[in-house]
Amino acid sequence: MRHLGVALEIEAPAPVVWDLLTDFDRWPDWGPSIRRVTVGDGRVQAGVTGMVQTIVGVWVPFEITRVEPGRSWTWRVAGIPATRHCVSAVGPDRCRAWFTVAWPLAPYLVVMRLALGRLERMAERP
Numbered sequence: 001m002r003h004l005g006v007a008l009e010i011e012a013p014a015p016v017v018w019d020l021l022t023d024f025d026r027w028p029d030w031g032p033s034i035r036r037v038t039v040g041d042g043r044v045q046a047g048v049t050g051m052v053q054t055i056v057g058v059w060v061p062f063e064i065t066r067v068e069p070g071r072s073w074t075w076r077v078a079g080i081p082a083t084r085h086c087v088s089a090v091g092p093d094r095c096r097a098w099f100t101v102a103w104p105l106a107p108y109l110v111v112m113r114l115a116l117g118r119l120e121r122m123a124e125r126p
Contacts, residue, residue: 003084004106007098008116012123014095017087018070020122021097024050030118033111044073052077083112 010017020026022044024037032055039050048064060078067073072086084100097119099112 002103003100004103004109005084005098005100006109006113006116007096008113008120009090009094009096010120010123011094012120013093014087014089015070017095017097017119017123020119021085021087022073026122027052030115030122032114032118083108 020030024039024042024044027037028034034052035055035057036053037050039048044064044067046064046067049061051059051061053059062075062077062082064073064075065081071088072084074084075082081102082105085097086099087095087097089095097116099115101108101112
């Protein structure tokens with residue numbers, strides 16, 4: 001299936017951005033559609049399951065389906081393949097972060113762009 005994505009270069013080392021992307025406690029800080037997360041483990045790993053509360057208050061189950069450590073992770077939300085979250089170094093203190101989604105979910109690109117902006121502000125904060 002074809003995927004679409006949004007990307008942003010961030011003035012922060014890739015490991016800093018990766019830590020933000022993989023820390024469940026930080027998801028509501030950068031994810032505009034997430035209010036809260038409950039999970040047994042504190043970091044993204046393949047096979048981890050949990051629940052996310054959306055901004056409208058609905059709780060939905062999720063499962064982390066694939067992880068390339070330090071590089072990307074994907075998940076299923078309510079049993080549906082959802083977004084892919086990626087980061088790569090552009091230099092020692094700069095990286096590129098991007099999110100992708102299957103084309104039928106293209107309207108969600110707006111939310112993903114907002115998330116990248118939040119991620120950028122968090123990562124670049126001194």
